[in-house]
Amino acid sequence: MFSFLVNNNNKGKRNNGQDPFSSEEVQTKSATLRGISSNMWWDKVRAGLSQRFNFEGIVSAVTVVARDRRLAVPHIAVPDIRWVDWGELKRRGVQGVVFDKDNTLTCPYSLAVWTPLVESLEQCRSVFGGNVVIFSNSAGLDQYDVGGVKKPAGTAEDIEKYFGCPSSVLVMVGDRHFTDIVYGNRNGFLTILTEPFSLAQEPFIVRQVRKLEKSLVNNWYQKGCRPTNHSLLSEAKKCVKDPAL
Ligand SMILES: [Mg+2]
Incomplete structure (x- = not known):
């Protein structure tokens, strides 16, 4: 089964054994946390913006990338996860x-895996068992996860x-250079970039930032x-396949 690691640096919360795409837990958290937010106007503005746009994440990424551009470059780039031989x-x-969630496994803000990816995701789960998690920035939204950090x-x-192992033997899969890939590279993961599959549902500002990143x-x-160098890179390059073959 999946675990949904809601965010790092937040006490490793996870819902072992539960479907991460079940909206039940998210709704419960939302109801519990509703009304806790500060009265400060900036907190409200920030929360509103965060729902649609990871402003702090972009600032953080720009700061990191300004020091080392290589951190925004993925080790491997594929059209989508079907191209990965798990x-x-x-x-x-x-x-x-x-895995990142939005536009890597699901359409933005959707809780269902994009249908063409279901088979590949199931293969991944059958190969790695419980060692598959989703690390989504939407879990860092203030209404779900007060004080959480975002990639x-x-x-x-x-x-x-x-996982009980170093990040150097883990893969971070995501669709954004400045969030998923920067997070993965600066923390020692092997990074795989996928192409987004549903830009239509993304807010305008996110689409513009995505274009700029790319x-x-x-x-x-x-x-x-x-x-950046990675000990598994030469091996992992042999793990890309053409799903049509
Ligand atoms: Mg994404």
């Missing part, structure tokens, strides 16, 4: 997988505790910027 990844040393902020400490990273790559 069994081969396991045979070559990977011990677990951390790329935070460390991998709670994730490593959960354009910047492509430009850096063309100028010779390459991903």
